[in-house]
Amino acid sequence: MNVRGGLRAVVHRAVLPAGLTHREHRFLRLHLLSSLFSGVVYGAMNLADVTLAKTLAGGAFQLTVFNVLIGVSYLGSLFFVGMMRGRPKALFILLFAAAGRLGFWLLPLSSRPGWFTFVLGLAWFCHALILVAQVSIVQRAYPAEHRNTLFGISISIMTAMNLATSVALGWLLEWNEQAYAIYYGIAGTAGFAGAVLLARLDRLIDRPAAGEAPSEGKPEIPARADAGSPLYRPMGQPGVGAAMRSMRASVALVARILRDDGRYRRFQVHFFLYGIAFLSMTPVVPLFLVHDLQLDYGQIGLAKGLMGQAGQILFPPLLGRMMHGQGPVRFSGRMFALLSLHTLLLVAAGLVPPGARIPVTYVAFALFGVSMAGVNLAWHMSSLHFSGRDDPSAYQAVHTVLTGVRGSFAPLIGYAFMAGGSRLAAFAFSTLLLLIAALGMGRMAGAEDRARAAEERRPSPSEY
Numbered sequence: 001m002n003v004r005g006g007l008r009a010v011v012h013r014a015v016l017p018a019g020l021t022h023r024e025h026r027f028l029r030l031h032l033l034s035s036l037f038s039g040v041v042y043g044a045m046n047l048a049d050v051t052l053a054k055t056l057a058g059g060a061f062q063l064t065v066f067n068v069l070i071g072v073s074y075l076g077s078l079f080f081v082g083m084m085r086g087r088p089k090a091l092f093i094l095l096f097a098a099a100g101r102l103g104f105w106l107l108p109l110s111s112r113p114g115w116f117t118f119v120l121g122l123a124w125f126c127h128a129l130i131l132v133a134q135v136s137i138v139q140r141a142y143p144a145e146h147r148n149t150l151f152g153i154s155i156s157i158m159t160a161m162n163l164a165t166s167v168a169l170g171w172l173l174e175w176n177e178q179a180y181a182i183y184y185g186i187a188g189t190a191g192f193a194g195a196v197l198l199a200r201l202d203r204l205i206d207r208p209a210a211g212e213a214p215s216e217g218k219p220e221i222p223a224r225a226d227a228g229s230p231l232y233r234p235m236g237q238p239g240v241g242a243a244m245r246s247m248r249a250s251v252a253l254v255a256r257i258l259r260d261d262g263r264y265r266r267f268q269v270h271f272f273l274y275g276i277a278f279l280s281m282t283p284v285v286p287l288f289l290v291h292d293l294q295l296d297y298g299q300i301g302l303a304k305g306l307m308g309q310a311g312q313i314l315f316p317p318l319l320g321r322m323m324h325g326q327g328p329v330r331f332s333g334r335m336f337a338l339l340s341l342h343t344l345l346l347v348a349a350g351l352v353p354p355g356a357r358i359p360v361t362y363v364a365f366a367l368f369g370v371s372m373a374g375v376n377l378a379w380h381m382s383s384l385h386f387s388g389r390d391d392p393s394a395y396q397a398v399h400t401v402l403t404g405v406r407g408s409f410a411p412l413i414g415y416a417f418m419a420g421g422s423r424l425a426a427f428a429f430s431t432l433l434l435l436i437a438a439l440g441m442g443r444m445a446g447a448e449d450r451a452r453a454a455e456e457r458r459p460s461p462s463e464y
Contacts, residue, residue, distance in 0.1 A: 020146065027141040027201060028150055034197035035158035041101055041191025042158060043165025044184050045127070048120050049286040050300055055177040056113045060287060064415040066117045067282035071407010073125035074400045089133035090199035096133075097195030100126025104188030107181035123188070128400050130195065131380070135396040137198065139384055140205050145324070148381055152320030155376060156313045163309035170301020177297075254398050263448075264386045264395065267329060268402055270440040274336050274375070275403060277433035279410035281343070284418060284426045292350055292423060293357050307362045311369030312376065319374045320381075328382040329448065333441025335374035340434040342368040347427045 020028070052058040052066055100123040107119050142150050165187060172183055258265050289295050295303065323331040345364035349357050383395035417426035 024142060024146070027205065028153075030197055030201045030204065031141065031150075031154050032157050034194045034201065035154040036161055037190045037194030037197065039158035039161025039194075040165050041104075041123075041187045041194070043162040044104075044169060044187035045120065045123060046162065046304065047166050047169050047301070048116075048184075049282065050290070050297070050304075051173065051177075051180055052113060052116060053286045053290050054297065055173065055180055056111070056116055058113045060283060060415060060418050062113050062117070063283040063286060064411050066120070067279065067411035068408060069117060069121035070124045070282070071279060071409075071411065072404055073121055074128040074404030074407055088202060089136055090202040093130055093133050093195050093199045093202065096126035096129045097192045100124075100130075101188040101191035101195065104181075105185040107184055111181075128404070130198075132396050132400055133202075134198065135380065135383055137202050137205065138381075141201065144384075147384060148320035148324045148377065149317055150320075151381060152316030152318075152373075152377060155316040155373065155380075159309050159312035159316075159373075163306060163313060166304055166309065167301045167306055170297045174297040253394050254401055257394060257398050261386065264398070266444055267332075267382065267386070267441075268398065270336075270437045270444065271332065271378075271399075272402055272406055273433055273437035273440065274332075274339075275406040276410045276413070277343075277430040277437065278339075279407050280413040280417075280426065280433075281430050282414065283411050284414040284423050285346070287418070288346070288350070288423050289361075293361060295358070295361070299358065303361050303365045307365040308369045308372075311366060311371075312373040315370055315373045316377060319377055323374070323377055323381065327445065327448075328378050328385050329441055330445035331374065332378040332382070333438045333445065335371050335378065336434050336438035336441065338367065339371035339375065340431045340438070342371060343427045343431040343434065347424050347431075350424050350427075 049063060049066060053063055058066070103119055103122050103126075107116065109115065138147055138151055169183055169187075173180060258268070289300050289303070319331075326334075342364050345360055345367065349360040349364060352360055379399065380396075383399055387395040413429070414426050417423065417429065
């Protein structure tokens, strides 16, 4: 075996789970290539708030509106999940990517902050819908025991490109910030290429492998809402009436899951508190970095890019295994607790002597990267845990809709703290809420452990 082949074998043993079939290896290669291109557009989108604050001179109110719009964009799944559920996802992915990612080329039409906010808001709206579709693809591509690890690898690849893009875009903007529209257009094109590859994966999954019958090799996913329905439903008749019926079905489906699945509802309550804590910081952090800490584009790119993304590159495969062992409830609580250290260190960065501000900020974002690697896994994969063998699009839509609900008001909390003259108080509020969410998840996990232990101790009927 040559050196290259030996290194490849070592990487496979260290990173990939054992027992992957040739077909699953093929799916994974396509998935990782999609993540590589998608990471470019994510890097641009994640630096957009800084561009709005620094290049377009957006103030506290404009940053708040921008982040509220991002949050509200997640409500789109409330209206589209009924249309996507139980159907191939490729067409939806391509349409959303064309509107949201190629739409970045609309930025040169105006240099006004409001136009930038609109175009980026559309991008986030379409991004949320692609995430809903992606979960179903992951479920059908990989066996349950490998999903968290393999999806963690895809997050690592995507985040590596996110990091590279954030740092490179920071340097490019520092060199010529007036060319921002061109930079974002190029990133959007790369993101569209990633969506094309994800759509190809969706179609490839449903093709039988050589020697298989058409139904072999694919998980049978019964639809909880319509027992006995086929995996894929026809698109139905086009028109406004059909679209409205699909939207009403989506709303009813989301409401029914929250009403009937008490366990998932409790999980979402604690996740909702985390989301408020996290999203209330979105208008605060860019202004804090630009005005309070007086960092330049290069330093912000290193903080949010290199330090903030490094943990999301290195740790997702390991954290995926941890989540598989601990379950999403306990795992999420521990990640929330770790994330609270990020906000505490940002408070410290605003209080320490000027010479120590940058190192403390970098450490804060390094912890942010590790904790958000875990939170992102839980955000994407918990719906698979709770939905069982159903099409997880509906459960992921509930998760996404609630993200939109908290995103529609949580940034206003951060703005209220800033209007009151204290960004540090906003960080303290976020820290407290994260700890409450972590405690709630821990209590829920403990209660489930006790209930499981009691069930195991219960004598079987043959013992009576």
